[in-house]
Amino acid sequence: MxxxxxxxxxxxxxxxxxxxxxxxxxxxxxxxxxxxxxxxxxxxxxxxxxxxxxxxxxxxxxxxxxxxxxxxxxxxxxxxDLINYEEQFVVLKDPSNCLAKRLQNLTLSGSPFVAEQYGRFTFASCLEDLSSLPGIERVDCLSDQQNNVLVSPAGDFYAFWYFSEFGCRNWTVSAPVSWQHPTDITERVVLKWDxxxxxxxxxxxxxxxxxxxxxxxxxxxxxxxLSKRTKFWILTSVMLPSLLCVSGLSCYLSSLAQLSRHRARQGQPPNGERSANNVTDVSFPTSASRETRSASNTVVGIDLATIESYPKIQVGDDGQVPRQDDHICAICLSEYEPKETLRTIPKCGHYFHVQCIDQWLGLNASCPLCRDHKRYA
Structure with a gap:
């Protein structure tokens, strides 16, 4: 053995x-x-x-x-309740949830622990409950129906006066808890070791x-x-920005994919090449070209501010459109998809994809369907 x-x-x-x-x-x-x-x-x-x-x-x-x-x-x-090994302190609570009673005779001599801070408290045994007065707290675990045990920071003149005025029996205790807030004496005690x-x-x-x-x-x-605190700051300073970058890149790629699909519906390849069968001119005429066309009695397009003033509508979640028999954009010849944004020409009420009609009206001041050459602007 x-x-x-x-x-x-x-x-x-x-x-x-x-x-x-x-x-x-x-x-x-x-x-x-x-x-x-x-x-x-x-x-x-x-x-x-x-x-x-x-x-x-x-x-x-x-x-x-x-x-x-x-x-x-x-x-x-x-x-x-808690042990902090890096800063070497421990948080203690009373098993019976009456720490104020335990602190009346607490001694730390002979133990490796010392108090972070000592505070002096005045306890009072009163017939009246004075806890509604400022600076005075009731210790419920020490009180009963006939007797109220109250506590306040020692040196509080008004609390001492109230205790004397109501004939309370009072005594002072030095306890290893913070003195700024009386309720701390009923909650926890913090001890440290060196x-x-x-x-x-x-x-x-x-x-x-x-x-x-x-x-x-x-x-x-x-x-x-690495300590836990250092690991936390590394994760916060490195991982969070990385996640934000990945999220931003994902949104950018998603936007490109949506633009590519929309161009495909218009008949325009993703690389931007034009299709001979669809209206896909994405540029507005320059001022010089407009002046030239005007001089030759050709109808010019509408300015961008006027186009933006035309109302927009959105296709419903179920694909519902304002007119039940009008499901196709007359410009790109693509069916309207749920939640797509359309623009309406106020004079005639016809509607088209926002991108399609904006490009059209930049070149032509007439509705693609009714071909009314009278300018809308």
């Missing part, structure tokens, strides 16, 4: 000294609940980890409710642990990596 213990200690020492992979094998991360904090060095789960997997005073246990429990001196038990100092290991993405089978020397194990 003794030889087995010696062999195990030697094996543990060798494993902890060799690599982080072996450290993970001997001292794996433990959780009491999937949503609970990770338990690893300097903490250890007493029902799971060997003794050398944790630092003295950092023992945790799992209760039947899946909560990690930390025992402080004088048999003080607290629920561990030894062992594993912040360098955590920041480099490595694991912290004892260097050997004896002694208190602590070292880092594993190859340097």
């Amino acid at each position: 003794a030889s087995s213990a010696i062999f195990f200690s030697f094996f543990l020492s060798l494993s902890l000294h060799v690599s982080a992979t072996d450290l993970d094998d001997i001292c794996p991360v433990r959780v009491c609940h999937p949503r609970g904090p990770e338990i690893r060095f300097p903490f250890r789960a007493t029902d799971f980890h060997p003794e050398r997997c944790g630092y003295p005073g950092f023992d945790l246990s799992c209760n039947v409710r899946g909560q990690a429990i930390l025992q402080l001196p004088d048999s003080q038990y607290f629920v561990v 030894r062992p100092d594993c912040r360098g290991c955590e920041e480099s993405g490595r694991r912290c642990g004892f260097k050997g089978s004896a002694g208190s020397d602590v070292g880092c194990f594993g190859k340097p990596g």
